[in-house]
Amino acid sequence: MQNTAISVSDLSKKYDDRLAVSHINFEVPMGIVCGFVGPNGSGKTTTMRMLLGLITPTTGQGHTLGEPIEHPEKYLSRVGAMIEGPAFYPALSGYENLMVLAKLGGFPIERVQELLDKVGLGDRGKSKFKTYSLGMKQRLGIAAALLPDPKLLMLDEPTNGLDPEGIQEVRALLRDLANDGTTVFVSSHLLSELEIISDYIVMLRKGEIVFAGPIGELMAQQQPTIIAKSLNHSDLQQIVEISEKAGHHAVIRNDSVHILAEMDWAPVLNKAAFDAGITLAQLAPQLPNLEETFFEMTGDK
């Protein structure tokens, strides 16, 4: 348990007759970046709320930093969180909003300006929150989550509204935090965004766990694909036939053939195509990305 930042067992949450989270089980090791992915409405925020003691589970158990989620007072002083977007008092400045939370948590007030600088709001700290852009609000939310110098950081869709530069900064920040020993549990419906920074992935779909484990393990489960293109579109069907004859499943997508095979079969295909009088314009491996993997595992398109 000590090496586990989060563990949930048979955790469910039911709202009236709708099961938002259905008997999920997963563990998140300490000191890593864990991507919590799934489409909108898959139950990510509900799970995070349960882990923070904001809502009571209908069934099951959960532990955060080794403490049961029924007793959030035992672990929340070591947890930073931004759930469902940044929420602050519009009439207060960014600085004052952080001061409210710093006073509430009994954190050193010097951290407020430090964190505003860290998230790039150092010069806008005195402006009222209501004047902030969505990206600035998001940055303030991240600063608020970092106030306790957390052992575990839970961020719900932290890059919403950020420009590409901001997204890169957040990625770098999360990576740095993980390198310093902070466990980062970050959700997003944009799977490609988390693929880059995550060591570990928890995939959720319609309230159920699809996969939970190291991202390498997930990708290793997926068969590599060879993409073959020929100069003549009419040759594609023949490439499919050559592949199928060799025992590799192949389909035509747009102007190329996608063949489920290891890359070391590519030279064999190249020779077979040449012998058949086909000139290949491209022959390249394609490892599935997280998004494709997710769709493949869930059967969604």
Add this chain to the structure above:
Amino acid sequence: MFNVVKAELRKLRRPTLFFGTIGSALFFTGLITSFIYLMIDSPQGNGDRGRTIGREALGLASGSVNGFSSVGNFLGIIALCVFAAQTAQEYTYGTLRNLLVRQPGRLKILFGKLISMMLFALVMITIAAIVSIAISYFLAPGAKVNTELWFTSDGYHAIFTTFVNVTISVVAFGIIGMILGLLLRSPISAISLGVLWLLIVENLLIAVKSSLQNWLPGAQLTAIASGGAPSRGTTGIEYSHALLVGGIYVGVGAIIASVLFLRRDVAN
């Protein structure tokens, strides 16, 4: 809990809220206190609903706080609005989840909020008392009111007693606002319902059946502020009765709201 109070005071001291609230309190205090002296000879009366407060009553030791106790009801309505807004906005802004992540003790949040808003109300009441007594003192000679007894030991006792009564009443109004804020989770709904009930519905009910004045919450709190003297459409409610019935309303409401706050999911 001390941390919660400090955090809440940070929100309450923002200029728009602080000066807006104190400004409203001063406006009503000045208006009502001035009317008592400037309209002392008016046939329409110089008190609430045509009531006449004569020179004899104003010349008593308790004369200096006549205006202050009359304004108690308005201070109560202001407190109700502030307490309701400060509580319900945590839901509408979604900031309650931030508070609960930083301080998971929900009762600590609730009591810390209450204490900070009570301190805020105390500042408002103190300023209103000083301004009302000062206006009374300066307008009394023009209205030919004798102020000799105002600053005797009996006078100071009357000031102290009225201050305590108005404070109890205003805080109770505020707690009702907080209860409405917790139950309705919307500042507009909480304030509308509270003000509508206290200023309109109760008065209509009392106008239709005067004995109801002994059982309606707003009437009890107004009676506490005035020390049981007739005010705001009531013909006078015994102080101890008002304290008991008002206390039951506030106590039961506070328990229900606290239990709901403790048990309810924070899902917004």
